[in-house]
Amino acid sequence: MWRALASNALTILVVGLFLIGGLILWGQSQYKSEGPLETAMCLQVKSGSNMTRVSQQLEDEGAISSAMIFRMGADYTDKAQQLKAGSFLVREGASMAQIIDDITSSGASTCGSEIEYRVGVTRVQTRVRELNPATLEFVEIASFEAGEEETPAEYAEKRQDADTRYRVSVAEGVTSWQVVEALKGIDALTGEVSEVPAEGMLAPDSYELAPGDDRATVLQDMQAKQQLRINAVWESRQDDLPISSPEEMLILASIIEKETGVPHERGQVASVFVNRLEKGMKLQTDPTVIYGVTKGQGVLGRGLRRSELRRATPWNTYVIDGLPPTPIANPGLASLEAAVAPEETNFVFFVADGTGGHAFAETLDEHNRNVAKWREIEAERNSSSN
Template sequence: MSRAIASNALTIFVILLLAVAGAIAWAKSSWTSEGPLTQAICVEVPPGSSMLRVSNNLAEQGAVASASLFRMGANYTERSGLLKAGSFLIEPGASMEQIAMAVTESGRSTCGTEINFRIGVLEADMIVRELDPETQRYEEVADFIPGAEGVETPAEYTEAANATGTRFRVTVAEGATSWQVIDALKRADFLGGESGDVPPEGSLAPYSYEVQPGTDRGELVASMQARQATILEELWQERVDGLPLETPEEAMILASIIEKETGVPEERRQVASVFVNRLERGMRLQTDPTVIYGITEGEGALGRGLRRSELDRATPYNTYVIEGLPPTPIANPGRESIAAALDPASTDYVFFVADGTGGHAFAETLAEHNENVARWRQVEAERTAN
């Protein structure tokens, strides 16, 4: 009798053990297998959220088949206490494991609303846009110039700035001056602290900086300076031999001129070759952007053409008058312009002029240059006539 009881108990134990093993295997498979989601969604995780709240939200949106199983998996993988506030993109078919990683790892929002304060060479504007999870494309919600006369702050901006998960960026365009950057940062109301004095021209790296609400302006400026210093140091070490540049500072001055002279990326190294050739031959650089900087001191655009008297007047930045480089950069150049200054194209060009298409026509001789100038003047005349 006792043997029969023991045998039955053992049988039941084995069955239970197999059932548990099967349940564990099923749970593991469910945790890592493709999920039920058919279209991408954004999942909002407000500050202070619990895994219970998040799992129920995921189940309601059809991202997971079982909220309780998702919580069990999160507990088993020790992710329940790692929730990050933000807005996270969940791709179609994402497994519960992938979803858990998305809401607990980086803490960086991957979808939802983005506010980007763009500091350009003419103006600084605030753009609000939202990511459409289905198309994976951003759609513009609002675009305005903060602090501009007669411009009211859109309600869409205020709503987005106060919403959970909104990402904030400050984007500095290539060619913006240090004064323009500092002046613009004062109008970014989602930043905190003081930006401090205007840093040396050329010392701020054009880049798109992700920030948090309340980020200190001074710390952000320091980050821009550190990034630019790193770029210059790296590219200076990789410079080609024989350049007429004695210091990294001179390379930055030349890079800033290249930045202001062309908006065509493919032309940077050619433009660099013109100025390098001129420096090597003892020719004056004769570039308008330096003259303009001498007039404006980097505080905004000139807003008109240069006068003959301004081209003739001797100033430290008038490269029609002075020999060699001006004393400082005339803007904050991007990485590619710095690279062009330190690795120019191998050409014999010493002249260039606009060609009417947004680019430039280059020439080795004055005769060729005069022909290019004549063609450009014809293009200008035709445009004026139309």
């Protein structure tokens, strides 16, 4: 009898262990396999929340199949106490394991609201945007330009939201003075800027910010990135170029940047200036004359006067030989690359062609014909606008 009871108990124990093992394997499979979410969503984890609340929220939203398995997985991986506050993108089909990794790792929000400060050549614009989880695209909900008396209510609202992300985007061709002035106007930043960084030494790019970041530190990050680009591009330069140092490369790249915004033209524009330098011709480029007038402090806002084209300044390439003494703006990576790898052409002239690009020429006669065409286009535009 006792033997029978012992045998039955052992059988029950074995079956129980087998069932438990199967349950564990099933739970692990549920935890790691693709989840039920059909459309990406933005999960907001409020400060002071916990895994129990988050797991129930995810189950209610249809992002996970079981809040209990989610919590058990967080406990098993020792992540239950690592929950971060923020707004997190949960992609369609995300597994419980992926979601837990996202909400317990860096704490940086991956969806929700973003405030972007765009530093352009002619204006500084602030945009308030919201990520649409379904399309993974930002939707603008408000914008305003620096200097406006009133800012949108949405901006003030998002500035109070701890989950809001911040970034500053610097366009190619802005001057260092323009960047510094723009940073001074960003109320999310702190600290003073003791001096304007050297012209050309700030990398045009997009930079993540955090409220309270120091302005000088942001500028240091921009300088460090530009220096890395300069070093890498200089190492890749073509042989026999008429520039002898990274500093000259930076100056040439800044001129290329200011002369064209058409990506496929950069190599041709670079070839014109390289050919002129090799022939001992003056560069004769208007952006350098403008820099001699403004020193990079703002936009000229009008055409150049004849007297300014004749006036001797260190940057007036109608007067001086060779390159000016400093860059005239902060060039982007593509212009740096064009400066050391120009296209092989015989072009020594170019002029606007009316389409946003330029007409290039090898001879003065050809160039004069292109100039005449451009003046006809200008005249037609002026007459139609009157």
